[in-house]
Amino acid sequence: MAKSIQEIDSFAEKLPDDTRASVHHASKLKTEKRFATLASDFEEPDTLRKTAARVKQHTLEHLDEYLLQAEASLQRNGATVHWASDSEEANATVLRIMQQRGAKKMVKSKSMVSEETELVAYLEKNDIEAVETDLGEFVVQIDGDHPSHIVTPIIHKNRKQVARSFEREGLGAYTESPEELTAMARRHLRAKYLAADVGLTGANFVTADTGRITLVTNEGNARFSMAATKTLIVMVGIEKLVPRQSDLPLFLSLLGRSATGQALTVYTQFIGGPKLSGLPEGPEEMHVIFLDNGRSEVLASDCREILRCIRCGACMNICPVYRQASGHAYRFVYPGPVGAVLSPLINPQGFPQLADLPKASSLCGACQEVCPVDIPIPDLLVRLRRRGKLEKAEKASINTPGFGVWASGATSPGMWRAGLKMGHAMNYLPRVLLDVNPAAHAWQEHRDLPPFDGGSFRSWLKEKDKEAGK
Ligand code: SF4
Incomplete structure (x- = not known):
């Protein structure tokens, strides 16, 4: 949770x-x-x-x-x-x-x-x-x-x-x-x-x-x-x-x-x-x-749309979460549904520290129904949840060693070219795996693994450039 x-x-x-x-x-x-x-x-x-x-x-x-x-x-x-x-x-x-x-x-x-x-x-x-x-x-x-x-x-x-x-x-x-x-x-x-x-x-x-x-x-x-x-x-x-x-x-x-x-x-x-x-x-x-x-x-x-807010407090008055938790639970000046959207966006601690607030809602929609400026609070909460998820995933991928190696290879042209050349070894790898790994064997029973032909686009483009006299 x-x-x-x-x-x-x-x-x-x-x-x-x-x-x-x-x-x-x-x-x-x-x-x-x-x-x-x-x-x-x-x-x-x-x-x-x-x-x-x-x-x-x-x-x-x-x-x-x-x-x-x-x-x-x-x-x-x-x-x-x-x-x-x-x-x-x-x-x-x-x-x-x-x-x-x-x-x-x-x-x-x-x-x-x-x-x-x-x-x-x-x-x-x-x-x-x-x-x-x-x-x-x-x-x-x-x-x-x-x-x-x-x-x-x-x-x-x-x-x-x-x-x-x-x-x-x-x-x-x-x-x-x-x-x-x-x-x-x-x-x-x-x-x-x-x-x-x-x-x-x-x-x-x-x-x-x-x-x-x-x-x-x-x-x-x-x-x-x-x-x-x-x-x-x-x-x-x-x-x-x-x-x-x-x-x-x-x-x-x-x-x-x-x-x-x-x-x-x-x-x-x-x-x-x-x-x-x-x-x-x-x-x-x-x-x-x-x-x-x-x-x-x-x-x-x-x-x-959250900037339409005229600070009436109606959304917090009706919110079942606010009624149970009270305003201090929201950890910033603006509590309740309006705060669950606004606080993560403007709090000086930044989004990650309060990214959890948008989740503190059942998305029942009562806040939008009472809002005098009809702010689609439930939609905004969902957007912020998505943003929180993406930021978390991005952070996780940056911090994963495998992705770190991939990122340095993919962003360096020299390493990328060398990788493509070495990639031909991949054509032999599945056969090695088949010998030692029954799961890989089962996977290949109904599938054909196409041979790796890395770098062919580059050679093709080079040829084309030559033909065109570039
Ligand atoms: S009901 Fe609407 S206008 Fe009133 S405080 Fe909540 S978001 Fe702001």
Whole structure:
């Protein structure tokens, strides 16, 4: 059995019962709400999904043009645009912006891309305090944990665990009341918002025609992150573009419903640029960092459809493997079916280390059925399995001594010619084998082994060349 499945299996086996129960309960609930909301609000939700898929696919196929258009629109709005080819470059850009302004404190809202680049750890190493302000991400940060879901980072925790963490960090006395726990986090984070120099957010969408950043949250923390800070940094993957502002109603209709079963998330913000002169609040400058980090290669591969993903989490909520194993079993930022495709492609460890993830699926197809952009996840998983198999076979053949000898003979013209001459000895070999090997004898009983006539094509070609006077 594949190594990865054993790994996920053993991870699931060791998963504490209360963690499994939290993951299973929350993901099941979200899936049910998703079905109910989409079915009650739209006559043909499937048509919406297919339309959204076409818009995103079109965007990907013209990504070079839309990125340039987005850059020009953002610059027109007064934002500064940066391009980062990998995590290191993106993190270094954030650090440089902060250091140039003498900034030491950052508040950040939820951003999977900054998880991907491990921004917080990078900034901490450089003496910058970066505080997560999304409630789930905040709990993950104080616990030294990692998110296990792209929409609900602490889906693997229950309120008792959160209460113990808050008590340990001195946020307040132990309580299991969600309202009191939220109030504690709010009090703690308010002080951080006011003290911060820089706010950092991700982006759910960037519209190429208007250069607007669209952000959806349920807690309003992204608004706070930019209300009191002078500098706003947006870190976003290059695939988050949509061509037009008028495409947003389609995507926003699908995103909230697919993610949490909400018709719309509580806060939806459209950020056009830094604050206009005369306005009382808002960041004075805005920087947008577009991150590639392997996405160009994904775009050039036969798995490019995965870049349509709008990070709703519906595929993991419905996935029977995710529900049993939880997000940490996937060993990278993106868990569940989307992660089983995306992680092996963009993880810095490279494909071989995570090539097992595509095998952790029954290919039941539920992930594609719920995906708001109709990504053919099962097909992509099969393609990656095939790729894993080919790479393994290639590696095995390179490492096999017999193939090594064959490769040196076949790639050296001198050795090849000598081999052809010596090949005539093959005509006698089967007779020798017949004498000593009964299996070879049986094989030849019904077959004629043609005599080896190596090199005749070369002599024939030489003759022809001579005749032609070459
Ligand atoms: S692959 Fe589809 S269902 Fe999964 S997170 Fe992305 S958009 Fe949502």
